[in-house]
Amino acid sequence: MVKPINDGPKINFEKKTVSAMIDIYYKQFKDEAHQEERSDVLSYAMARLNYCRFGEEKPTCKICPVHCYQKKYQDQMKVIMRYSGPRMLLYHPIMSVEHMLKEWRYKG
Ligand code: SF4
DSSP: OOOOOOOSHHHHHHHHHHHHHHHHHHTTOOSHHHHHHHHHHHHHHHHHHHTOTTGGGOOOGGGOSSOOSOHHHHHHHHHHHHHHHHHHHHHOHHHHHHHHHHHHHHHO
């Protein structure tokens, strides 16, 4: 049986947040190679979220005990998050605060 794609409100909010962070990072590059890299990392991250084993109960990926990302993408996302994290407060303050609260909640 095919596993259904995660499509609940929390995971959809996370998809929007991660997409926004990837967009902020790649906005600084105009060349084709970076734009291809952007599409690749975005599809990878969306696929991870679509099939995340925790579904609506997932923690943020940063504090996840499983870390389902391949090493290459994990490293790439670390660079993206480091750059975009502080800028999210400017571009998407509500998403940014929600994301931080989620992290705090799970760290408990
Ligand atoms: S890293 Fe963890 S929380 Fe993130 S998608 Fe993978 S399993 Fe889910």
